[in-house]
Amino acid sequence: MPEIRVTPLGAGQDVGRSCILVSIAGKNVMLDCGMHMGFSDDVSPPDGRLTCAASSSHFHLDHCGALPYFSEMVGYDGPIYMTHPTQAICPILLEDYRKIAVDKKGEANFFTSQMIKDCMKKVVAVHLHQTVQVDDELEIKAYYAGHVLGAAMFQIKVGSESVVYTGDYNMTPDRHLGAAWIDKCRPNLLITESTYATTIRDSKRCRERDFLKKVHETVERGGKVLIPVFALGRAQELCILLETFWERMNLKVPIYFSTGLTEKANHYYKLFITWTNQKIRKTFVQRNMFEFKHIKAFDRAFCCPWAPSPSTSGGHVVFATPGMLHAGQSLQIFRKWAGNEKNMVIMPGYCVQGTVGHKILSGQRKLEMEGRQVLEVKMQVEYMSFSAHADAKGIMQLVGQAEPESVLLVHGEAKKMEFLKQKIEQEFRVDCYMPANGETVVLPTSPSIPGGISLGLLKREMAQGLLPEAKRPRLLHGTLIMKDSNFRLVSSEQALKELGLAEHQLRFTCRVHLHDTRKEQETAMRVYSHLKSILKDHCVQHLPDGSVTVESILIQAAAPSEDPATKVLLVSWTYQDEELGSYLTSLLKKGLPQAPS
Amino acid sequence: MAAHLKKRVYEEFSKVVQQPQEEIATKKLRLTKPSKSAALHIDLCKATSPADALQYLLQFARKPVEAESVEGVVRILLEHYYKENDPSVRLKIASLLGLLSKTAGFSPDCIMDDAINILQNEKSHQVLAQLLDTLLAIGTKLPENQAVQMRLVDVACKHLTDTSHGVRNKCLQLLGNLGSLEKSVTKDAEGLAARDVQKIIGDYFSDQDPRVRTAAIKAMLQLHERGLKLHQTIYNQACKLLSDDYEQVRSAAVQLIWVVSQLYPESIVPIPSSNEEIRLVDDAFGKICHMVSDGSWVVRVQAAKLLVSYTLFNEQRLTLLPGKRTAHERAKELYSSGEFSSGRKWGDDAPKEEVDTGAVNLIESGACGAFVHGLEDEMYEVRIAAVEALCMLAQSSPSFAEKCLDFLVDMFNDEIEEVRLQSIHTMRKISNNITLREDQLDTVLAVLEDSSRDIREALHELLCCTNVSTKEGIHLALVELLKNLAKYPTDRDSIWKCLKFLGSRHPTLVLPLVPELLSTHPFFDTAEPDMDDPAYIAVLVLIFNAAKTCPTMPALFSDHTFRHYAYLRDSLSHLVPALRLPGRKLVSSAVSPNITPQEDPSQQFLQQSLERVYSLQHLDPQGAQELLEFTIRDLQRLGELQSELAGVADFSAAYLRCQLLLIKALQEKLWNVAAPLYLRQSDLASAAAKQIMEETYKMEFMYSGVENKQVVIIHHMRLQAKALQLIVTARTTRGVDPLFGMCEKFLQEVDFFQRCFIADLPHMQDSFVDKLLDLMPRLMTSKPAEVVKILQTMLRQSTFLHLPLPEQIHKASATIIEPAGESDNPLRFTSGLVVALDVDATLEHVQDPQSTVKVQVCQVLYPDGQAQMIHPKPADFRNPGPGRHRLITQVYLSHTAWTEPCQVEVRLLLAYNSNARIPKFSWIEGGEVSPQVETSIEGTIPFSKPVKVYIMPKPARR
Numbered sequence A: 001m002p003e004i005r006v007t008p009l010g011a012g013q014d015v016g017r018s019c020i021l022v023s024i025a026g027k028n029v030m031l032d033c034g035m036h037m038g039f040s041d042d043v044s045p046p047d048g049r050l051t052c053a054a055s056s057s058h059f060h061l062d063h064c065g066a067l068p069y070f071s072e073m074v075g076y077d078g079p080i081y082m083t084h085p086t087q088a089i090c091p092i093l094l095e096d097y098r099k100i101a102v103d104k105k106g107e108a109n110f111f112t113s114q115m116i117k118d119c120m121k122k123v124v125a126v127h128l129h130q131t132v133q134v135d136d137e138l139e140i141k142a143y144y145a146g147h148v149l150g151a152a153m154f155q156i157k158v159g160s161e162s163v164v165y166t167g168d169y170n171m172t173p174d175r176h177l178g179a180a181w182i183d184k185c186r187p188n189l190l191i192t193e194s195t196y197a198t199t200i201r202d203s204k205r206c207r208e209r210d211f212l213k214k215v216h217e218t219v220e221r222g223g224k225v226l227i228p229v230f231a232l233g234r235a236q237e238l239c240i241l242l243e244t245f246w247e248r249m250n251l252k253v254p255i256y257f258s259t260g261l262t263e264k265a266n267h268y269y270k271l272f273i274t275w276t277n278q279k280i281r282k283t284f285v286q287r288n289m290f291e292f293k294h295i296k297a298f299d300r301a302f303c304c305p306w307a308p309s310p311s312t313s314g315g316h317v318v319f320a321t322p323g324m325l326h327a328g329q330s331l332q333i334f335r336k337w338a339g340n341e342k343n344m345v346i347m348p349g350y351c352v353q354g355t356v357g358h359k360i361l362s363g364q365r366k367l368e369m370e371g372r373q374v375l376e377v378k379m380q381v382e383y384m385s386f387s388a389h390a391d392a393k394g395i396m397q398l399v400g401q402a403e404p405e406s407v408l409l410v411h412g413e414a415k416k417m418e419f420l421k422q423k424i425e426q427e428f429r430v431d432c433y434m435p436a437n438g439e440t441v442v443l444p445t446s447p448s449i450p451g452g453i454s455l456g457l458l459k460r461e462m463a464q465g466l467l468p469e470a471k472r473p474r475l476l477h478g479t480l481i482m483k484d485s486n487f488r489l490v491s492s493e494q495a496l497k498e499l500g501l502a503e504h505q506l507r508f509t510c511r512v513h514l515h516d517t518r519k520e521q522e523t524a525m526r527v528y529s530h531l532k533s534i535l536k537d538h539c540v541q542h543l544p545d546g547s548v549t550v551e552s553i554l555i556q557a558a559a560p561s562e563d564p565a566t567k568v569l570l571v572s573w574t575y576q577d578e579e580l581g582s583y584l585t586s587l588l589k590k591g592l593p594q595a596p597s
Numbered sequence B: 001m002a003a004h005l006k007k008r009v010y011e012e013f014s015k016v017v018q019q020p021q022e023e024i025a026t027k028k029l030r031l032t033k034p035s036k037s038a039a040l041h042i043d044l045c046k047a048t049s050p051a052d053a054l055q056y057l058l059q060f061a062r063k064p065v066e067a068e069s070v071e072g073v074v075r076i077l078l079e080h081y082y083k084e085n086d087p088s089v090r091l092k093i094a095s096l097l098g099l100l101s102k103t104a105g106f107s108p109d110c111i112m113d114d115a116i117n118i119l120q121n122e123k124s125h126q127v128l129a130q131l132l133d134t135l136l137a138i139g140t141k142l143p144e145n146q147a148v149q150m151r152l153v154d155v156a157c158k159h160l161t162d163t164s165h166g167v168r169n170k171c172l173q174l175l176g177n178l179g180s181l182e183k184s185v186t187k188d189a190e191g192l193a194a195r196d197v198q199k200i201i202g203d204y205f206s207d208q209d210p211r212v213r214t215a216a217i218k219a220m221l222q223l224h225e226r227g228l229k230l231h232q233t234i235y236n237q238a239c240k241l242l243s244d245d246y247e248q249v250r251s252a253a254v255q256l257i258w259v260v261s262q263l264y265p266e267s268i269v270p271i272p273s274s275n276e277e278i279r280l281v282d283d284a285f286g287k288i289c290h291m292v293s294d295g296s297w298v299v300r301v302q303a304a305k306l307l308v309s310y311t312l313f314n315e316q317r318l319t320l321l322p323g324k325r326t327a328h329e330r331a332k333e334l335y336s337s338g339e340f341s342s343g344r345k346w347g348d349d350a351p352k353e354e355v356d357t358g359a360v361n362l363i364e365s366g367a368c369g370a371f372v373h374g375l376e377d378e379m380y381e382v383r384i385a386a387v388e389a390l391c392m393l394a395q396s397s398p399s400f401a402e403k404c405l406d407f408l409v410d411m412f413n414d415e416i417e418e419v420r421l422q423s424i425h426t427m428r429k430i431s432n433n434i435t436l437r438e439d440q441l442d443t444v445l446a447v448l449e450d451s452s453r454d455i456r457e458a459l460h461e462l463l464c465c466t467n468v469s470t471k472e473g474i475h476l477a478l479v480e481l482l483k484n485l486a487k488y489p490t491d492r493d494s495i496w497k498c499l500k501f502l503g504s505r506h507p508t509l510v511l512p513l514v515p516e517l518l519s520t521h522p523f524f525d526t527a528e529p530d531m532d533d534p535a536y537i538a539v540l541v542l543i544f545n546a547a548k549t550c551p552t553m554p555a556l557f558s559d560h561t562f563r564h565y566a567y568l569r570d571s572l573s574h575l576v577p578a579l580r581l582p583g584r585k586l587v588s589s590a591v592s593p594n595i596t597p598q599e600d601p602s603q604q605f606l607q608q609s610l611e612r613v614y615s616l617q618h619l620d621p622q623g624a625q626e627l628l629e630f631t632i633r634d635l636q637r638l639g640e641l642q643s644e645l646a647g648v649a650d651f652s653a654a655y656l657r658c659q660l661l662l663i664k665a666l667q668e669k670l671w672n673v674a675a676p677l678y679l680r681q682s683d684l685a686s687a688a689a690k691q692i693m694e695e696t697y698k699m700e701f702m703y704s705g706v707e708n709k710q711v712v713i714i715h716h717m718r719l720q721a722k723a724l725q726l727i728v729t730a731r732t733t734r735g736v737d738p739l740f741g742m743c744e745k746f747l748q749e750v751d752f753f754q755r756c757f758i759a760d761l762p763h764m765q766d767s768f769v770d771k772l773l774d775l776m777p778r779l780m781t782s783k784p785a786e787v788v789k790i791l792q793t794m795l796r797q798s799t800f801l802h803l804p805l806p807e808q809i810h811k812a813s814a815t816i817i818e819p820a821g822e823s824d825n826p827l828r829f830t831s832g833l834v835v836a837l838d839v840d841a842t843l844e845h846v847q848d849p850q851s852t853v854k855v856q857v858c859q860v861l862y863p864d865g866q867a868q869m870i871h872p873k874p875a876d877f878r879n880p881g882p883g884r885h886r887l888i889t890q891v892y893l894s895h896t897a898w899t900e901p902c903q904v905e906v907r908l909l910l911a912y913n914s915n916a917r918i919p920k921f922s923w924i925e926g927g928e929v930s931p932q933v934e935t936s937i938e939g940t941i942p943f944s945k946p947v948k949v950y951i952m953p954k955p956a957r958r
Helices: A067-074 A083-106 A113-121 A204-222 A234-249 A259-269 A280-284 A328-337 A356-361 A392-402 A414-428 A455-464 A492-499 A520-534 A575-589 B001-016 B026-046 B048-062 B067-083 B087-101 B109-121 B123-141 B146-159 B165-178 B197-206 B210-225 B235-240 B247-263 B280-291 B295-322 B329-335 B367-375 B382-396 B400-410 B417-433 B438-449 B453-464 B470-486 B489-505 B506-518 B534-547 B559-571 B602-619 B619-643 B644-669 B675-677 B682-701 B708-732 B737-756 B758-763 B768-774 B778-779 B782-799 B931-935
Strands: A002-009 A021-023 A028-029 A051-055 A079-081 A123-126 A132-133 A136-142 A152-158 A161-167 A187-193 A224-228 A255-256 A296-297 A316-320 A344-347 A366-368 A375-376 A380-383 A406-408 A431-432 A441-443 A450-454 A479-485 A486-490 A506-517 A540-542 A548-550 A555-556 A566-574 B268-270 B277-279 B812-820 B827-830 B834-845 B856-861 B867-870 B878-882 B884-893 B902-910 B938-942 B947-954
Touching: A002 A161, A002 A187, A002 B026, A021 A152, A021 A161, A028 A152, A067 A083, A067 A113, A067 B902, A079 A083, A079 A136, A079 A152, A083 A113, A083 A123, A083 A259, A083 B280, A083 B682, A113 A123, A123 A136, A123 A344, A123 B109, A136 B277, A187 A392, A204 A344, A204 B400, A224 A328, A234 A296, A259 A486, A259 B026, A280 B778, A316 A328, A344 A356, A356 A380, A356 B165, A366 B947, A375 B682, A392 A414, A392 A479, A392 B280, A414 A431, A441 B295, A450 A455, A450 A555, A450 B109, A455 A486, A455 B247, A455 B856, A479 A520, A486 A492, A486 B109, A486 B931, A492 B878, A520 A540, A520 A548, A520 A566, A548 B827, A555 A575, A566 A575, A566 B834, B001 B947, B026 B067, B048 B087, B048 B146, B067 B087, B087 B109, B087 B123, B109 B123, B109 B146, B146 B165, B197 B210, B197 B235, B210 B235, B210 B247, B235 B247, B235 B280, B247 B280, B247 B295, B247 B438, B268 B280, B277 B280, B280 B295, B280 B367, B295 B367, B295 B382, B329 B470, B367 B382, B367 B400, B382 B400, B382 B417, B400 B417, B400 B438, B417 B438, B417 B453, B438 B453, B453 B470, B453 B489, B470 B534, B489 B534, B489 B644, B534 B559, B602 B619, B602 B644, B644 B682, B644 B708, B644 B782, B682 B708, B682 B938, B708 B737, B708 B758, B737 B758, B737 B768, B737 B778, B737 B782, B758 B768, B768 B782, B812 B902, B867 B884, B884 B902
Parallel strands: A028 A051, A051 A079, A079 A123, A161 A187, A187 A406, A224 A316, A224 A344, A255 A296, A255 A316, A344 A380, A406 A431, A450 A486, B827 B947
Antiparallel strands: A002 A021, A002 A441, A021 A028, A132 A136, A136 A152, A152 A161, A366 A375, A479 A486, A506 A566, A540 A548, A548 A555, A555 A566, B268 B277, B812 B834, B834 B884, B856 B867, B856 B902, B878 B884, B902 B938, B902 B947
């Protein structure tokens, strides 16, 4: 039985490192190869056995963070598929990640810069909606996914079996990206993220307005606003939002962006205009929206605890990485500003359990930091869902658009998944799975197998009957030849010829006892006339040697020596005439009608 | 001589369809007609290869064919068709047949048999499709012929089983255009069973080719458009098509569902997956709402657009039928059930207890979310459609208007300007129903800083008619408007106007603000503000307009305020109302506004004075002249006094003036004097004729709301003027040669008049043209001198036609706001280079200013008499309100160097082209009507005061 096997190695009932193994028609594909933000445990990506291809949906580290490790240290040597923006931006982030891990945390056994470069050499860039043949059977196709620049959904297809992996996606367009879109590809399985499985967000514009209002108010009071973001993705959206607002309101308060890598990445944002939304695409000729006027690079000295902070001069806004306040600059700035109630931190996205971001959002006011310090949080903590993940409605919408046979949820919390699973099963009447990490889902499939039919056979069939009708099945005699995994339906003669076989005649014979005292010839005569009267549209013949033929069926009458009163009719027919033959025997078994004489 | 004239006239007529090189002599004319097909025949026979033949056919197709020779051409084409082996040539012939059968005046039933005949033997699918298209053209040409239609439907049905989608498409199109439900009663249709066209088309809803499915739906819609009632069973079929794989199918299916739901709104359909039943109209509404979140934006736009008309209809019904659960309510219940979290707060998205798993059907009932979806859509086309839908719905239901306000206000921050503008306009339309909350006002006012002028002005318009609830709101609005004024001084007029309305709408809210606004102090005198400060004027405009209905307010004014009032009342009288100030006399306006038109004495006066003119016929010429003079004077005065009657009064006065001129001209002595002597006096008559012409053009094109009735009369008057001109010329010129041309032209005009207004001729008993047409055969054959004589007598005998007054008539007018023409500083620029002059003007009552029929022209008149015409681009016109247009454009000036600065005049002209009424000759393929006819301007009427601009082209420095 053909089947699709899915094993999440990461992101099974969990938000974080995504890594999903799919084996479809004997091909193994790894989807995403991420690392976890919150923990740095030793659960490593799998070794490269059997994997034909790895594809990365977008450049967030929880989707591509472990790629160099996987390809260089584990030894995977196949192609890696990404979209062009991902290919461009991914190495910047990996390098940054490496620096933090090695330089700051002093981790050994980490991949090197060279490894990142080598890894990127294995990347094959794909365009949207371009079908890439990985090998003879396996093909990959990317769809637009919103979320971040270059995010893509991947369709993996072998023959008629297919799996769609969404990665992270967004069904509502935002200030810089469009909405995810997929055609009605009807995959066997749709693997979708489910970060916001239980949320239906209200209008995006409200959120934007609230955000701007809060920032504006705080800044006017002279407070400082910290917005922890991931270097790329949301950051750009919020930048555009603030930038346009600043321009409109004619504000002079400075906005800083904390990391250097943003400039590099912004360069790519300016470049990949085709991946952005309608507005930016249409207006970039006049002005590229990613050329910010109000947003400046952040001076690193500001966040050192001993430096005279610019804060004395009044309010400002700082974007700092990383987004979950678990390390790096954003955490440093947070520690520095946390004590002042005039300040504000706005968490624009999701926070994984265990991060500082998660703690302060769940209401903790006293945080234990490294070195047994206790940090009291007096600043205002706000949550603004700017996360570009699809909400429950969006997920349902995508399922509706793609019309899969079954759905598999990943990248979400188990409890919420459970809820969405029920909803999906109710609404679409499809199976829905939510495996945990390491758990394998086996999905039996019934792939359709294409077969050829010889023209001769088809024409012969056509000549016999009317044109085939779409809705009515028709019976057709032929021989199915399976040769080098392809199927052909040919006429039996041709099959014999091709296979070099001689034809075997298969004859059925049957004896029918008749009570008849007359001579054999007369019995034969009677049989003949009887059959002639019944089988009007068949050719019934009486041969000179006393036997009767109906089409190709031979009937002979014989008198067994022991009992002259009974005659034995020998009926013989070939396999092809089975239908008529058995009908004749049953007819003859009923006996002959009494002769008029 | 007369015969010669006649021939010339004929020649002129046939010129329209004649190729220029063939009009050398009259005799050739008749010969060329049959030779048209002959030439084609020769060409086709000459053709050695299919490519050649194709070339000949293409050339042939570029020229028009007269109705008489169509049949011959068709025969030749058919003959060649049978011989031709190349499908591309056959295709071209087939398409030519279709085009030819569309020729006006040709009845195509004679080629139908042949077309059907060749159809049966045709093998190429493309040619088949083209032939069916030809049949469609034939069928639509003969809408009354039942038998033909039946036969064509039959042919279409036969070819429906074709394997090519193109052929099936055309068949369905044919069925949609010609198929009917009625059983044929005519005898000739015997043997052809009446088919159930709907069922046949419906079967192709499940065709394997999406293009055919689309064509089937389109055919069904076509049937509906032709007035056939669609079966209700189609609804279910169409619903299935909503989940089709192809967007064009879905898009068409949405339309079909909409149509069916309008036909059977009250029938009940079951809701799948529950026992409930729902009205079809609600079900369809839900389905269309669902399509607003479709995967393809084409479908989304379509659905959102349908929602516009839909919601209106639906809501009206809902108010009539209380007690039924509507789609809205169902959806609202779903959301208020609280199963899903809104995601606004952190941590509230933990799954709650399931409420009722059976009832919640997230996607299907998403009607409520449709707007949210549409407004948040990726494509701005969808967002605009959604805003429109919101607008329509809010206009019909005040309660909904209140609710959708937040959404609309949110849309003010859209990233695309068009959407912002649209939502501001929408808000203005519904603003009578709503009162803005302070936070909403805040958001609205924030948009005042927008850098786009259109947005700001739209917002000013919106603020003009907004209701504000608190005095803080007024204050906020004023502060923001002043900020706006400081930032963009060009908005001055618009802001003042806005504050005028804001003040007069909210007198009680302004009252407590007055001391603060005027910065008066209870004990100390404050400094007198600068009277020329636009911001101060803005504040005063607000206060004075509020004070109009708030008598206690003037008590709060300080002395200089009163002085400023007097000044502003004089200088900006349109913004500052008359106030009842202590110690001053109020100049009350003469007429109280609440008199109905019938009782209105001025209306009565107008009627009476016009009726007086009816008796004109019975008066002697002298009396008639006097009467007309009186009446014209009265009407003019009335127009000045009563602005709402100005249009009618001016219009009638203009007509009467024409009549007066005509009478005066005919009274001239010159008619009685022998020819050589009146050369001097004839000036008056010809001047009168010229003036009448001018007046009639003005009447025709400068008034909006002129109906066909009036146009006839106007044209009639012009015809009389032309006749007068002809007579005068005949009398003053010696020799007959120039007269020929004029006579011909005049007769042509008469003919043209007859063709255009044939329907109105019965109303024109005893008129000039009536008599003229009676004598037409005689005129055609007469010599010019005779013609003139006849015309002269007829002009004198003809009766005066009454001008029926149209319901609404307004004179077009234009005011140039900018350049103001006050500046003493010349606009300096280097000679030979261009300088851009910003022109800003408001146009009132101008019909479609962008369109080519009437083009507004900016004219720049240089001191040396040189004039330059500028056609503004269509995009330069804005339409801020009904009947009003705004022209904001740039005029590029250039000149050689001058020694000193000088003034140029800028004015607006109204261009007209009276020939635009001629039906166009559109046989030529591709619809390319010769462009020079389309854009030609016959003349222009100046309709704004000229503004002088001081310019100084400097010599270029080397």
